[in-house]
């Protein structure tokens with residue numbers, strides 16, 4: 001039973017990193033939601049240049065690994081004079097990356113709102129802009145809840161990647177502990193369990209959100 | 218133009234242009250797309266006076282929906298003029314040319330035109346009450362209290378006083394259409410346009426919707442109804458308009474149209490729906 005005791009003993013040291021993970025995930029999610037909505041709007045816009053820029057952004061982000069993007073922000077940007085602290089760099093990297101994926105969620109949700117509702121709104125005197133913000137976007141948010149939740153959980157797990165840009169999140173903390181105590185099995189088992197403890201309840205919440213979204217539709 | 222003219226449609230032309238991809242080989246050797254042009258309205262004139270109920274009849278594809286949709290600029294037009302309450306709809310006129318106007322100006326003019334669609338088109342994320350209140354709040358900028366004071370009696374008028382908190386998914390087709398009618402009516406438009414309001418309904422639900430339309434017609438609301446319900450049109454319309462292939466072929470009081478149709482297309486339409494005995498007419 002040494003293994004279990006050792007694993008339990010590591011937890012307090014790892015828990016210190018949880019606030020960092022929360023900070024990363026929440027910060028990056030807010031950035032991804034705002035930017036993702038803007039990209040989605042650009043992609044359905046009637047202005048060709050906006051559509052072009054948004055599509056280009058999407059292709060670049062989806063065509064390169066998140067790990068490379070993080071490394072690029074943290075190690076390459078300083079060479080052109082842009083120095084960013086580890087945690088803000090992590091938030092920026094995760095946020096920019098997830099914005100691309102969330103924009104696709106928003107775009108398909110916006111397109112899924114029946115055209116008939118748009119026409120009804122116009123016929124009632126809504127301007128096109130007001131139709132978008134008052135009729136289409138509120139409904140697409142409801143449809144997007146489930147997918148957004150799933151991306152949020154994926155993002156929490158992806159915070160582990162920021163360990164390579166010197167963010168002392170869970171994995172980095174585990175690495176440091178390991179180099180000091182060499183209790184490799186106990187430490188990384190504890191780290192894995194900690195991720196599970198965070199993500200399992202969240203996936204239950206997502207299931208409930210998805211059920212809600214379906215029943216209101 | 219007489220003072221009581223609500224809708225004034227003058228020589229309106231509408232052509233749909235659709236682009237279809239040509240087959241691969243033709244694309245390699247020439248243009249990638251072919252333009253298909255269909256002239257759907259070929260010079261339509263229509264006048265509707267205050268308080269009048271006009272029913273538009275016509276076979277499928279004759280341009281009835283398109284005409285209705287042009288009246289509140291859900292479709293563009295190439296030529297002609299459409300006035301509602303004296304306002305030119307959707308365009309500015311400059312040196313005899315039509316120029317598209319700003320969307321916000323069109324939106325303002327549309328508040329004066331109510332429209333009821335075949336597919337109801339309710340806001341699915343709002344209750345019956347929420348649907349009726351939404352445009353009052355969002356477009357007319359009313360307070361919640363003021364909007365509710367208008368929405369509740371309007372829903373009661375269409376017989377839905379006990380369904381106000383239901384979402385559309387918890388309403389029957391007939392109830393949904395009555396909410397849609399209440400939503401348009403609550404904006405107090407000068408005219409209500411109905412595009413086949415009962416065509417998407419189960420037969421047993423048609424009656425309740427027609428009854429509501431009849432009720433608001435009797436209250437003096439100006440309305441234009443596209444319908445295939447001949448008997449209903451005959452009952453409530455002050456005037457019947459018959460369209461065929463993009464033009465109005467005949468119009469007049471229901472009694473005249475139904476008992477002494479003049480145009481062969483009118484005769485064909487009426488005999489096909491069993492309103493007049495079948496006789497030898499050209500198709």
Ligand SMILES: Nc1ncnc2c1ncn2[C@@H]1O[C@H](COP(=O)(O)OP(=O)(O)OP(=O)(O)O)[C@@H](O)[C@H]1O
Pocket residue numbers: 233234235255257275276277278279280281282283284
């Ligand atoms: N968006 C569009 N693009 C191309 N053609 C169209 C479009 N909308 C309608 N049409 C064509 O215009 C013609 C008239 O259509 P419209 O819907 O006005 O007819 P309608 O009289 O309302 O017929 P129905 O009784 O079937 O509703 C039809 O031939 C139709 O195929």
Ligand SMILES: [Mg+2]
Pocket residue numbers: 281282283413
């Ligand atoms: Mg039609």
